[in-house]
Amino acid sequence: EAAVTQSPRNKVTVTGGNVTLSCRQTNSHNYMYWYRQDTGHGLRLIHYSYGAGNLQIGDVPDGYKATRTTQEDFFLLLELASPSQTSLYFCASSDLRGANYAEQFFGPGTRLTVL
């Protein structure tokens, strides 16, 4: 069974704080993604990666950095958190091979609150 895990599941920080969200996948997928989900906006892509050391800019990258350290691990960094970054964050993985071609598998999400 494909697996994507995220930590922490909930995080509260203050404005200006430093936050790192972690994602690990055991699917042996090349692609990993970070999304944010807000009511009225659906899923919005922040950053994605197609392998260790690679980073691609998504649709809403401002205020976010990301780093892909291994095939399994993808991190999202908020270095100066702002209340506008209060959201539900999902990580996902996918690949362009086999029966699950392009299908994205999502982690359980991290709820971030910036006070």
Added chain:
Amino acid sequence: GDSVTQTEGLVTLTEGLPVMLNCTYQSTYSPFLFWYVQHLNEAPKLLLKSFTDNKRPEHQGFHATLHKSSSSFHLQKSSAQLSDSALYYCALSDRGQGGSAKLIFGEGTKLTVSS
């Protein structure tokens, strides 16, 4: 550029009535189309996806037909159940043209089924 449009933000139905959620798309190439479902406090997960051989995908009573002439992939079910209440996303993959595995998501349709 590629895009997905879900015209209804909210659909409210009575149990037993048919379900139809609209999805239209624009794509430079011949894409794969997906429907994802997200129940309350859960992650999005794949509901069904288009096939290359034009077979009609079905899952949990839902089906969708890819109509290339009208660029549509509407989601249908003959009889709504209370458990179908969820957020539904339509998404397309450009088949990795240019090396990208990104999915383009629509803004989502919230389906509420009442008794």
